[in-house]
Each structure stands twice: as C-alpha cells, then as structure tokens.
Amino acid sequence: MKIESKIKLFLVDDDAVFLKSLEIQFMEQGDFEIETYATGELCLQNLNKKPDIVVLDYHLDGVVKNAINGLQTLDKIKNTNGGIPVIMLSSQDRIEIAVTCMHHKAFDYVVKSETAFVRLQKVxxxxxxxxxMEKELSWYMDRM
Structure with a gap:
C-alpha cells in the first residue's frame, strides 16, 4: 500500500447502512481517506479529486429514480480516467454479472457479504x- 500518503478511496453505494459500515471499517484501518457517495452522478462530479480506487455498487437504484447504474458509472469513470481501478460490488452472486463488469474494465468484482470487507482489502x-510491478516494468523497458 502507499507509504507516503493515505489511499484516497471513493465508496459508492445506495445502501446507506452498507456504505456506512464499509466507511467505518476502512477508517479503522487508518490508511484511507474516504469519500462516500449515494449515486454514480455524485461520484462522477468528484472525480477531479483523483481517487486512487473506486468501490462501486452494481445497481445504484435505491436513492434517486432514473439515476445511472453502477455499470454506466463504471463506463464513465473509465472514459474520464481509465487508470482509476474500480472494484464492483453487488449483492448478486452471479457469474454473468461479474463477467459483464470485467468486460467493462472493472478491476474485480466482490459480492456483498459478511466477508466483503476482507475481500476488498485483498483486492x-x-x-x-x-x-x-507496472512501474518497475516500465522502468526496465525505458532502459532497453
């Protein structure tokens, strides 16, 4: 993990209880600067704050009617800055959804469960x- 500064983490989920629970768990780690958003639109409006990682709910349909869903938000994040790793979250444990997220350039897919936080830490x-590794490879390639 980053040694020189805290990891700026955006948590985006329309489930307020789950969102607060994740925020508290990450804050207890001490290595994170957390910003939370209930909609994809709010996340996108704040991308100029340059998050290191975005943890994004797949559905995002519980707060604002006609709000963009997680997949649409993922696409817009990748179009704005393809280098931001996005971890998708969903309560659905379906391989088709995970594969779809990966096709849309998500870094990983985590199922919401009692072990979701541990899985997110590992990811x-x-x-x-x-x-x-990418930086080291780039350094070596520049010298050839």
Missing amino acids: ISTIFKYQK
Whole structure:
C-alpha cells in the first residue's frame, strides 16, 4: 500500500447502512481517506479529486429514480480516467454479472457479504502490487 500518503478511496453505494459500515471499517484501518457517495452522478462530479480506487455498487437504484447504474458509472469513470481501478460490488452472486463488469474494465468484482470487507482489502492490496510491478516494468523497458 502507499507509504507516503493515505489511499484516497471513493465508496459508492445506495445502501446507506452498507456504505456506512464499509466507511467505518476502512477508517479503522487508518490508511484511507474516504469519500462516500449515494449515486454514480455524485461520484462522477468528484472525480477531479483523483481517487486512487473506486468501490462501486452494481445497481445504484435505491436513492434517486432514473439515476445511472453502477455499470454506466463504471463506463464513465473509465472514459474520464481509465487508470482509476474500480472494484464492483453487488449483492448478486452471479457469474454473468461479474463477467459483464470485467468486460467493462472493472478491476474485480466482490459480492456483498459478511466477508466483503476482507475481500476488498485483498483486492486493494493486489491493485497496489500490480501498480508497483507496472512501474518497475516500465522502468526496465525505458532502459532497453
């Protein structure tokens, strides 16, 4: 994980209880600067704050009628800044949804459950390991 500063994490979910629970769990870790949003639109409006990672609910249909869903939000994030890793969340444990999210360039897909937080921690750790390897590879390739 980042040593020099806290990880800026956007949590986007229309389930207020689940969102608050995730926020508290990440805040207890101390390595995170958290911003929470109940809609994809609010997340997109704040992308200029340059999150390191976005954790995004698949549905996002519980707060505002006609709000964009998680997949549409994912597409817009990737069109704005394709380098932001997005982890999709859903209460649906269906392989078709996970595959669809991956086709839309999500970094990973996590099912909402009692172990979701632990899984998110592992995925975030993997993201930073992957980014470190990319930087090292780029450094080596520049020298050839």
